[in-house]
Amino acid sequence: MSPARLIDGKLAAAEFRARVRRGVDELVARGQAAPGLAVVLVGDDAASQVYVRNKDKAAHEAGFRVRTIRLPATTTQRDLLAGVAELNRDESVHGILVQLPLPRGLDESAVVAALDPGKDVDGLCARSVGALWSGGAGLVPCTPLGCMHLLERAGVALEGARAVVIGRSQLVGKPLAALLLARNATVTIAHSRTRDLPAVCREADVLIAAVGRPELVRGAWIRPGAAVIDVGINRLPDGRLAGDVAYAEALEVAGWLTPVPGGVGPMTIAMLLGNTLLAAARRALVPERELAPWRSETA
Numbered sequence: 001m002s003p004a005r006l007i008d009g010k011l012a013a014a015e016f017r018a019r020v021r022r023g024v025d026e027l028v029a030r031g032q033a034a035p036g037l038a039v040v041l042v043g044d045d046a047a048s049q050v051y052v053r054n055k056d057k058a059a060h061e062a063g064f065r066v067r068t069i070r071l072p073a074t075t076t077q078r079d080l081l082a083g084v085a086e087l088n089r090d091e092s093v094h095g096i097l098v099q100l101p102l103p104r105g106l107d108e109s110a111v112v113a114a115l116d117p118g119k120d121v122d123g124l125c126a127r128s129v130g131a132l133w134s135g136g137a138g139l140v141p142c143t144p145l146g147c148m149h150l151l152e153r154a155g156v157a158l159e160g161a162r163a164v165v166i167g168r169s170q171l172v173g174k175p176l177a178a179l180l181l182a183r184n185a186t187v188t189i190a191h192s193r194t195r196d197l198p199a200v201c202r203e204a205d206v207l208i209a210a211v212g213r214p215e216l217v218r219g220a221w222i223r224p225g226a227a228v229i230d231v232g233i234n235r236l237p238d239g240r241l242a243g244d245v246a247y248a249e250a251l252e253v254a255g256w257l258t259p260v261p262g263g264v265g266p267m268t269i270a271m272l273l274g275n276t277l278l279a280a281a282r283r284a285l286v287p288e289r290e291l292a293p294w295r296s297e298t299a
Protein backbone atom coordinates (compact mmCIF):
# COMPACT_ATOMS: atom_id res chain seq x y z
CA MET A 1 0.00 0.00 0.00
CA SER A 2 1.26 3.50 -0.74
CA PRO A 3 2.00 5.64 2.31
CA ALA A 4 -0.67 7.91 3.78
CA ARG A 5 -1.27 11.37 2.41
CA LEU A 6 -0.09 13.85 5.02
CA ILE A 7 -2.54 16.52 6.07
CA ASP A 8 -0.55 19.73 6.46
CA GLY A 9 -2.01 21.66 9.38
CA LYS A 10 0.53 24.46 9.13
CA LEU A 11 -0.49 25.25 5.57
CA ALA A 12 -4.21 24.86 6.32
CA ALA A 13 -3.90 27.16 9.33
CA ALA A 14 -1.98 29.80 7.35
CA GLU A 15 -4.66 29.79 4.63
CA PHE A 16 -7.43 29.96 7.20
CA ARG A 17 -5.79 32.85 9.02
CA ALA A 18 -5.53 34.73 5.73
CA ARG A 19 -9.30 34.19 5.28
CA VAL A 20 -9.90 35.56 8.76
CA ARG A 21 -7.74 38.58 7.97
CA ARG A 22 -9.86 39.26 4.86
CA GLY A 23 -13.02 38.93 6.98
CA VAL A 24 -11.64 41.46 9.48
CA ASP A 25 -10.79 43.91 6.68
CA GLU A 26 -14.31 43.50 5.29
CA LEU A 27 -15.88 44.10 8.71
CA VAL A 28 -13.85 47.26 9.17
CA ALA A 29 -14.65 48.40 5.60
CA ARG A 30 -18.33 48.21 6.62
CA GLY A 31 -17.65 50.74 9.37
CA GLN A 32 -17.51 48.25 12.24
CA ALA A 33 -14.80 47.96 14.85
CA ALA A 34 -12.18 45.25 14.37
CA PRO A 35 -12.89 42.13 16.47
CA GLY A 36 -11.78 42.46 20.07
CA LEU A 37 -10.31 39.44 21.86
CA ALA A 38 -9.60 39.35 25.60
CA VAL A 39 -7.26 36.61 26.80
CA VAL A 40 -7.16 36.02 30.53
CA LEU A 41 -4.17 34.23 32.02
CA VAL A 42 -4.13 33.46 35.73
CA GLY A 43 -0.87 32.38 37.33
CA ASP A 44 2.48 31.51 35.77
CA ASP A 45 2.10 28.03 34.24
CA ALA A 46 4.91 27.84 31.67
CA ALA A 47 2.91 26.08 28.93
CA SER A 48 -0.03 28.46 29.34
CA GLN A 49 2.33 31.46 29.03
CA VAL A 50 3.51 30.13 25.66
CA TYR A 51 -0.05 29.41 24.44
CA VAL A 52 -1.21 32.88 25.45
CA ARG A 53 1.76 34.56 23.78
CA ASN A 54 1.03 32.66 20.56
CA LYS A 55 -2.66 33.55 20.66
CA ASP A 56 -1.85 37.20 21.33
CA LYS A 57 0.56 37.31 18.37
CA ALA A 58 -1.79 35.52 15.97
CA ALA A 59 -4.71 37.77 16.93
CA HIS A 60 -2.62 40.90 16.33
CA GLU A 61 -1.58 39.56 12.92
CA ALA A 62 -5.22 38.96 12.03
CA GLY A 63 -5.97 42.63 12.71
CA PHE A 64 -7.81 42.10 16.01
CA ARG A 65 -7.69 44.37 19.00
CA VAL A 66 -6.20 42.14 21.69
CA ARG A 67 -6.20 42.58 25.43
CA THR A 68 -4.13 40.08 27.37
CA ILE A 69 -4.93 40.24 31.06
CA ARG A 70 -2.35 38.59 33.31
CA LEU A 71 -3.50 37.95 36.85
CA PRO A 72 -1.46 36.54 39.76
CA ALA A 73 -1.96 32.93 40.91
CA THR A 74 -3.29 34.39 44.17
CA THR A 75 -6.34 35.88 42.38
CA THR A 76 -9.54 34.96 44.21
CA GLN A 77 -12.53 33.31 42.59
CA ARG A 78 -14.55 36.40 43.35
CA ASP A 79 -12.08 38.75 41.65
CA LEU A 80 -11.81 36.48 38.62
CA LEU A 81 -15.60 36.31 38.25
CA ALA A 82 -15.78 40.10 38.62
CA GLY A 83 -13.17 40.41 35.85
CA VAL A 84 -15.17 38.11 33.56
CA ALA A 85 -18.34 40.09 34.27
CA GLU A 86 -16.55 43.29 33.28
CA LEU A 87 -15.38 41.75 29.99
CA ASN A 88 -18.93 40.49 29.36
CA ARG A 89 -20.16 44.09 29.63
CA ASP A 90 -17.35 45.62 27.55
CA GLU A 91 -18.77 46.35 24.06
CA SER A 92 -15.29 46.42 22.53
CA VAL A 93 -14.67 42.79 23.51
CA HIS A 94 -16.24 40.19 21.20
CA GLY A 95 -14.39 37.11 22.39
CA ILE A 96 -13.17 36.10 25.85
CA LEU A 97 -10.72 33.29 26.35
CA VAL A 98 -9.82 32.21 29.87
CA GLN A 99 -6.69 30.11 29.53
CA LEU A 100 -7.14 26.73 31.23
CA PRO A 101 -6.12 25.07 33.46
CA LEU A 102 -6.61 27.63 36.21
CA PRO A 103 -4.39 27.47 39.31
CA ARG A 104 -5.56 25.16 42.11
CA GLY A 105 -8.30 26.58 44.23
CA LEU A 106 -10.10 28.30 41.37
CA ASP A 107 -13.33 26.72 40.10
CA GLU A 108 -13.02 26.39 36.31
CA SER A 109 -16.59 25.35 35.70
CA ALA A 110 -17.92 28.41 37.56
CA VAL A 111 -15.67 30.68 35.49
CA VAL A 112 -16.74 29.03 32.22
CA ALA A 113 -20.39 29.30 33.30
CA ALA A 114 -19.95 33.02 33.92
CA LEU A 115 -18.93 33.74 30.30
CA ASP A 116 -21.38 35.51 28.00
CA PRO A 117 -22.20 32.64 25.54
CA GLY A 118 -21.92 35.10 22.64
CA LYS A 119 -18.30 35.78 23.65
CA ASP A 120 -17.36 32.22 24.66
CA VAL A 121 -14.86 31.67 21.83
CA ASP A 122 -13.67 28.40 23.38
CA GLY A 123 -17.24 27.07 23.10
CA LEU A 124 -17.19 25.52 26.56
CA CYS A 125 -20.16 27.01 28.42
CA ALA A 126 -23.40 25.06 28.76
CA ARG A 127 -25.23 27.16 26.15
CA SER A 128 -22.46 26.56 23.61
CA VAL A 129 -22.48 22.82 24.33
CA GLY A 130 -26.28 22.73 24.06
CA ALA A 131 -26.20 24.64 20.78
CA LEU A 132 -23.65 22.20 19.37
CA TRP A 133 -25.71 19.10 20.18
CA SER A 134 -29.01 20.64 19.13
CA GLY A 135 -27.77 22.18 15.87
CA GLY A 136 -28.02 25.76 17.16
CA ALA A 137 -25.80 28.69 16.25
CA GLY A 138 -23.34 28.64 19.15
CA LEU A 139 -19.56 28.85 19.19
CA VAL A 140 -17.78 25.51 18.79
CA PRO A 141 -14.55 24.47 20.61
CA CYS A 142 -11.50 25.33 18.53
CA THR A 143 -9.54 22.05 18.40
CA PRO A 144 -12.51 19.91 17.24
CA LEU A 145 -13.37 22.58 14.70
CA GLY A 146 -9.77 22.46 13.47
CA CYS A 147 -9.98 18.66 13.06
CA MET A 148 -13.18 18.99 11.02
CA HIS A 149 -11.61 21.65 8.85
CA LEU A 150 -8.62 19.39 8.12
CA LEU A 151 -10.89 16.45 7.20
CA GLU A 152 -12.97 18.70 4.98
CA ARG A 153 -9.96 20.23 3.30
CA ALA A 154 -8.43 16.80 2.62
CA GLY A 155 -11.69 15.71 0.99
CA VAL A 156 -12.35 12.84 3.44
CA ALA A 157 -15.90 11.53 2.98
CA LEU A 158 -17.83 11.72 6.27
CA GLU A 159 -21.38 10.95 5.19
CA GLY A 160 -22.14 7.41 6.34
CA ALA A 161 -18.52 6.84 7.41
CA ARG A 162 -17.70 4.96 10.60
CA ALA A 163 -15.87 7.41 12.87
CA VAL A 164 -14.16 6.48 16.11
CA VAL A 165 -13.09 9.22 18.52
CA ILE A 166 -10.76 8.08 21.31
CA GLY A 167 -11.21 10.47 24.24
CA ARG A 168 -14.33 12.00 25.76
CA SER A 169 -13.13 15.33 27.15
CA GLN A 170 -15.38 18.40 27.04
CA LEU A 171 -12.66 20.21 25.13
CA VAL A 172 -11.98 17.70 22.35
CA GLY A 173 -13.61 14.24 22.30
CA LYS A 174 -17.26 15.07 22.97
CA PRO A 175 -17.54 18.12 20.70
CA LEU A 176 -15.75 16.23 17.93
CA ALA A 177 -18.29 13.43 18.19
CA ALA A 178 -21.11 15.99 17.87
CA LEU A 179 -19.51 17.57 14.79
CA LEU A 180 -18.96 14.21 13.10
CA LEU A 181 -22.54 13.19 13.86
CA ALA A 182 -23.78 16.45 12.36
CA ARG A 183 -21.88 15.43 9.22
CA ASN A 184 -23.78 12.11 9.16
CA ALA A 185 -20.89 9.92 10.29
CA THR A 186 -21.72 6.93 12.49
CA VAL A 187 -19.81 7.82 15.62
CA THR A 188 -18.29 5.75 18.42
CA ILE A 189 -16.68 7.47 21.39
CA ALA A 190 -14.00 5.32 23.01
CA HIS A 191 -12.30 5.99 26.35
CA SER A 192 -10.19 4.40 29.05
CA ARG A 193 -12.86 1.79 29.89
CA THR A 194 -13.50 0.73 26.30
CA ARG A 195 -13.12 -3.00 25.85
CA ASP A 196 -10.76 -4.14 23.07
CA LEU A 197 -9.85 -0.67 21.83
CA PRO A 198 -7.72 -1.99 18.93
CA ALA A 199 -10.75 -3.85 17.51
CA VAL A 200 -12.96 -0.77 17.91
CA CYS A 201 -10.36 1.36 16.11
CA ARG A 202 -10.03 -1.15 13.26
CA GLU A 203 -13.69 -0.48 12.43
CA ALA A 204 -13.01 3.19 11.76
CA ASP A 205 -12.97 4.87 8.36
CA VAL A 206 -12.11 8.03 10.31
CA LEU A 207 -10.04 7.59 13.48
CA ILE A 208 -9.41 10.49 15.82
CA ALA A 209 -7.07 10.12 18.78
CA ALA A 210 -7.45 12.68 21.58
CA VAL A 211 -6.01 10.81 24.51
CA GLY A 212 -2.72 12.21 25.77
CA ARG A 213 -0.81 8.88 25.66
CA PRO A 214 2.23 8.88 23.35
CA GLU A 215 1.86 6.49 20.42
CA LEU A 216 -1.04 4.58 21.97
CA VAL A 217 -2.59 3.89 18.56
CA ARG A 218 -0.47 1.36 16.70
CA GLY A 219 -0.38 0.74 12.98
CA ALA A 220 -2.17 -2.59 13.46
CA TRP A 221 -5.16 -0.74 14.98
CA ILE A 222 -5.74 1.23 11.79
CA ARG A 223 -8.06 0.12 9.00
CA PRO A 224 -6.12 0.32 5.71
CA GLY A 225 -6.94 3.60 3.97
CA ALA A 226 -8.54 5.24 7.04
CA ALA A 227 -8.21 8.94 7.76
CA VAL A 228 -6.29 9.34 11.02
CA ILE A 229 -6.31 12.62 12.92
CA ASP A 230 -3.85 12.80 15.80
CA VAL A 231 -4.84 15.44 18.36
CA GLY A 232 -2.36 14.33 21.02
CA ILE A 233 0.55 16.48 22.03
CA ASN A 234 2.87 14.59 24.36
CA ARG A 235 6.29 15.70 25.54
CA LEU A 236 8.68 12.72 25.65
CA PRO A 237 11.45 12.43 28.27
CA ASP A 238 14.03 13.35 25.58
CA GLY A 239 12.15 16.59 24.88
CA ARG A 240 10.63 15.55 21.54
CA LEU A 241 6.91 15.88 20.85
CA ALA A 242 4.87 12.79 20.02
CA GLY A 243 1.25 12.34 19.11
CA ASP A 244 -1.17 9.68 20.33
CA VAL A 245 -0.57 7.70 17.13
CA ALA A 246 2.59 5.70 16.30
CA TYR A 247 3.43 7.89 13.33
CA ALA A 248 5.81 5.70 11.33
CA GLU A 249 3.50 2.69 11.63
CA ALA A 250 0.39 4.71 10.79
CA LEU A 251 2.05 6.17 7.72
CA GLU A 252 2.22 2.68 6.20
CA VAL A 253 -1.47 1.88 6.72
CA ALA A 254 -3.59 5.02 6.85
CA GLY A 255 -5.04 6.82 3.83
CA TRP A 256 -4.57 10.24 5.41
CA LEU A 257 -2.58 11.23 8.50
CA THR A 258 -1.87 14.40 10.47
CA PRO A 259 1.70 14.82 11.74
CA VAL A 260 2.63 15.97 15.26
CA PRO A 261 3.73 18.70 15.37
CA GLY A 262 2.30 20.51 12.35
CA GLY A 263 -1.12 18.85 12.18
CA VAL A 264 -4.00 19.73 14.47
CA GLY A 265 -1.92 22.02 16.71
CA PRO A 266 -1.70 25.04 14.37
CA MET A 267 -5.42 24.77 13.59
CA THR A 268 -6.50 25.48 17.17
CA ILE A 269 -5.35 29.09 17.17
CA ALA A 270 -6.64 29.62 13.63
CA MET A 271 -10.11 28.46 14.76
CA LEU A 272 -9.94 30.74 17.80
CA LEU A 273 -9.47 33.65 15.41
CA GLY A 274 -12.34 32.36 13.28
CA ASN A 275 -14.64 32.12 16.30
CA THR A 276 -13.78 35.64 17.41
CA LEU A 277 -14.49 37.05 13.95
CA LEU A 278 -17.78 35.13 13.96
CA ALA A 279 -18.70 36.55 17.37
CA ALA A 280 -17.89 40.08 16.15
CA ALA A 281 -19.90 39.60 12.93
CA ARG A 282 -22.93 38.41 14.92
CA ARG A 283 -22.60 41.33 17.29
CA ALA A 284 -22.50 43.74 14.33
CA LEU A 285 -25.47 41.93 12.71
CA VAL A 286 -23.42 41.30 9.60
CA PRO A 287 -24.53 38.04 7.92
CA GLU A 288 -21.88 35.60 9.05
CA ARG A 289 -21.65 33.76 5.73
CA GLU A 290 -20.30 36.98 4.20
CA LEU A 291 -17.41 37.23 6.68
CA ALA A 292 -16.95 33.69 7.92
CA PRO A 293 -18.04 31.47 5.02
CA TRP A 294 -16.16 28.47 6.41
CA ARG A 295 -18.79 27.95 9.09
CA SER A 296 -21.06 26.05 6.73
CA GLU A 297 -18.09 23.86 5.74
CA THR A 298 -17.37 22.52 9.20
CA ALA A 299 -20.13 23.19 11.73
Ligand code: NAP
Nearest residue numbers: 143167168169172191192210211212231232233264265268
Ligand atom coordinates in the same frame (compact mmCIF):
# COMPACT_ATOMS: atom_id res chain seq x y z
P1 NAP B 1 -8.14 14.63 28.66
O1 NAP B 1 -9.15 15.59 29.17
O2 NAP B 1 -7.08 14.12 29.58
O3 NAP B 1 -8.95 13.36 28.07
C1 NAP B 1 -8.29 12.22 27.67
C2 NAP B 1 -9.29 11.17 27.23
O4 NAP B 1 -8.57 10.02 26.81
C3 NAP B 1 -10.23 10.73 28.35
O5 NAP B 1 -11.55 10.66 27.86
C4 NAP B 1 -9.71 9.35 28.73
O6 NAP B 1 -10.71 8.42 29.11
C5 NAP B 1 -9.11 8.88 27.44
N1 NAP B 1 -8.04 7.90 27.70
C6 NAP B 1 -7.00 8.00 28.54
N2 NAP B 1 -6.23 6.90 28.48
C7 NAP B 1 -6.83 6.07 27.60
C8 NAP B 1 -6.51 4.77 27.12
N3 NAP B 1 -5.43 4.12 27.52
N4 NAP B 1 -7.34 4.23 26.21
C9 NAP B 1 -8.43 4.89 25.77
N5 NAP B 1 -8.78 6.11 26.19
C10 NAP B 1 -7.98 6.70 27.10
O7 NAP B 1 -7.37 15.18 27.39
P2 NAP B 1 -7.81 16.27 26.27
O8 NAP B 1 -7.82 17.63 26.85
O9 NAP B 1 -8.99 15.77 25.52
O10 NAP B 1 -6.53 16.15 25.33
C11 NAP B 1 -6.17 14.97 24.68
C12 NAP B 1 -4.84 15.15 23.99
O11 NAP B 1 -4.96 16.17 23.00
C13 NAP B 1 -3.68 15.59 24.89
O12 NAP B 1 -2.48 15.03 24.41
C14 NAP B 1 -3.64 17.10 24.70
O13 NAP B 1 -2.35 17.65 24.92
C15 NAP B 1 -4.01 17.20 23.25
N6 NAP B 1 -4.63 18.47 22.86
C16 NAP B 1 -4.15 19.05 21.73
C17 NAP B 1 -4.71 20.23 21.29
C18 NAP B 1 -4.18 20.83 20.04
O14 NAP B 1 -4.30 22.01 19.84
N7 NAP B 1 -3.62 20.01 19.15
C19 NAP B 1 -5.73 20.84 22.00
C20 NAP B 1 -6.25 20.19 23.13
C21 NAP B 1 -5.68 19.00 23.54
P3 NAP B 1 -11.61 8.58 30.45
O15 NAP B 1 -12.61 9.65 30.14
O16 NAP B 1 -12.21 7.24 30.62
O17 NAP B 1 -10.65 8.97 31.54
